[in-house]
Amino acid sequence: MDCAIRLCNVSKCYRIVRQQPFLASTLFRALLRRSRPPDVHWALRDISFDVQKGEAVGVIGSNGSGKSTLLSLIARTSYPTSGEVHVHGRVGPLLELGAGFAPELTGLENIYLNASLLGLQRKEVDAKLDSIIAYAGIGDFVYSPLSTYSTGMSARLGFAVIAHIDPDVLLVDEALSVGDQDFQRKCMETMEGFKRRGKTMFLVTHDMPLVQRVCERTIWIDKGRIAAQGPSADVIAHYTDRSPRPPS
Amino acid sequence: MQTLLELYHYRFILSNLVGRNLKVMYRSMSLGMLWTLLNPLVMITTLTVIWVVVFGNSLSFAARVIVALIPYNFTVYCLTGCVHAIPGSASLVKKSAFPRQILPIAIIATHLIHFGIQSLLMVLMLLLFPLEGGHFGFHLLWVVPIFLVQLAMCIGVGLLVAGLNVVYRDVQYITESLLTVLFWICPLVYSDIELSKLPPWLYHLFYMNPLSGLLTSYRDVLFHGHMPGLVPFGQAVVGTLVVGWFGIRTFWKHERDFADLV
Numbered sequence: 001m002d003c004a005i006r007l008c009n010v011s012k013c014y015r016i017v018r019q020q021p022f023l024a025s026t027l028f029r030a031l032l033r034r035s036r037p038p039d040v041h042w043a044l045r046d047i048s049f050d051v052q053k054g055e056a057v058g059v060i061g062s063n064g065s066g067k068s069t070l071l072s073l074i075a076r077t078s079y080p081t082s083g084e085v086h087v088h089g090r091v092g093p094l095l096e097l098g099a100g101f102a103p104e105l106t107g108l109e110n111i112y113l114n115a116s117l118l119g120l121q122r123k124e125v126d127a128k129l130d131s132i133i134a135y136a137g138i139g140d141f142v143y144s145p146l147s148t149y150s151t152g153m154s155a156r157l158g159f160a161v162i163a164h165i166d167p168d169v170l171l172v173d174e175a176l177s178v179g180d181q182d183f184q185r186k187c188m189e190t191m192e193g194f195k196r197r198g199k200t201m202f203l204v205t206h207d208m209p210l211v212q213r214v215c216e217r218t219i220w221i222d223k224g225r226i227a228a229q230g231p232s233a234d235v236i237a238h239y240t241d242r243s244p245r246p247p248s
Numbered sequence: 249m250q251t252l253l254e255l256y257h258y259r260f261i262l263s264n265l266v267g268r269n270l271k272v273m274y275r276s277m278s279l280g281m282l283w284t285l286l287n288p289l290v291m292i293t294t295l296t297v298i299w300v301v302v303f304g305n306s307l308s309f310a311a312r313v314i315v316a317l318i319p320y321n322f323t324v325y326c327l328t329g330c331v332h333a334i335p336g337s338a339s340l341v342k343k344s345a346f347p348r349q350i351l352p353i354a355i356i357a358t359h360l361i362h363f364g365i366q367s368l369l370m371v372l373m374l375l376l377f378p379l380e381g382g383h384f385g386f387h388l389l390w391v392v393p394i395f396l397v398q399l400a401m402c403i404g405v406g407l408l409v410a411g412l413n414v415v416y417r418d419v420q421y422i423t424e425s426l427l428t429v430l431f432w433i434c435p436l437v438y439s440d441i442e443l444s445k446l447p448p449w450l451y452h453l454f455y456m457n458p459l460s461g462l463l464t465s466y467r468d469v470l471f472h473g474h475m476p477g478l479v480p481f482g483q484a485v486v487g488t489l490v491v492g493w494f495g496i497r498t499f500w501k502h503e504r505d506f507a508d509l510v
Binding site: 022093102104109112113118121 | 258260264267268271272337340341342344345346412416417418419422504505507
C-alpha cells in the first residue's frame, strides 16, 4: 500500500519567548559578541510513524503533549526542527475553529478565501458554492460578517468547505465537538464517506468514543514522545488506565 | 522568476486577499475609495497656498510636487502596510499553508489600486495646467519602466520589513521613523536650484536612496517633458536590485518560522 503520511525522527523545538526580541538590541549584542542562548522547549521529540493511504488514525494525549504541533507539521504551516515530514496528496486541514477565516468578511467571501487558501481555483468554488452553503446550513448568516457568528456556526462553515475540497488527507483538530447533534451527525457521515472513498484521516481529539468509532489505529502522545500506538481499543484502554480519573 | 509563476498560480488567493484588504480599509466609510484622493488634495492645497500665495512662486510648482508626491505616497503606503502584513493575518498564517509572500504582495496590490486612482488626479492636473514644452509624446512611455522599477523596489523593501517585523518587534517603529526621514531625503519639495547647492558627497548620498532616482525620473518625464536622466534612473535600478535581493533573502530565511512566531 502507498504511504500517505510519513514522519522520520521528527523533533520540533520552540524558543520560549518571554518577550519578542528587538532588532536594535540584537544588533547591539551581535556587535559586542554577547548572545544569550535562548530557552527552548521540545514540543515533539523523535517522532516516527507511517500512515497508509486510506487509513484513519487517531491521536490522543493530555493538553500540551504536542498533538497540535504534530498536526501543524503535517499541515505544513510549521516546519520541524529536525527530521522529515512527507505528505502525499492534497491536505485538508481543519485546525481549530475558523481556520483561515477573516472575521471582517462575510461567510460567502470567507468560503472563497478559505477555499483559495486550500488550493482551489475560482471556477471550482463557483461550481461547489451552492452545495457548500447548503452543507453549512447557517441560513442567511452567510451574508453576514464572520464576526457575528457563533463558534458553532464558524465550525460548520469551516467543515463545509473542507468537505467540498475533496482532500486526500483530512486533518481534524478538536473542531467537531462544538457543533450540535445534527451537525455532528453530518460530520460523521462525511468522515465515513471519506473513509469509504479510501481517503486518509488524521484525527486529534479527546473524544474517545469518536476515535474508537472512526479510527482503526491510535497514537498516544505524551510529553512530546509516542507513548503507545496500535489498534485503537488497546491504546485507549491503556490511556484511560494511566490518566487520572475524574472524581465520581 | 519562479516566485512570479507561483504568483500566477495563486492569483485567486491574491484577489481574495486584496478584496479583504479593501473591505477592512473602507469598512464604515460611505464615500469609500474617494478618500484616497483626499490626502494628496490636502497636501497639494497646503503646499500651493504656502509656496504660491505666501512665498509667491509660480503655479507650476504645485504640478512639480504632485508628479513626485503621488508615487512617493504609493511607496510609503506599501511599506507601512507591509510591516503589518504577516501579524495582521496571523490566523491565516497559523492555519493554512500558502506561500507567505502573497500577504505583503496583496498589500502592495491593494495600494496599487489607490495609486491608480490618485494618478487620475495627476493626469487631471497635467491637463488643467499644461506646461510649456508639450507633454504628450513618446517620452511618456518611460513611465512604464520607471513604474516597474518602483514596483520591484516596493516588493523588495516590503518583503524585507514584513519578514523582519515578525522576528523583531521594533521593526515597525524603526520603519515608521525611517519613513518620516524619507520625506526629507527625497527630491519632493526641493527645487532643482536647492538640490544643486548640495556639496557633491551629500548629493550622491541623497541619490543612494533608490526612491530619489525614481521620483526624479517621474518628474523628468511628466513635468519636464523629456526622457529621464540616465544617471538617476540607473542609480534607482541598481539600488532596487540590491535592496530587492536583500529583501527576498531575508524573507526566505525567516518564512518557515512565521507560523511559530506570529
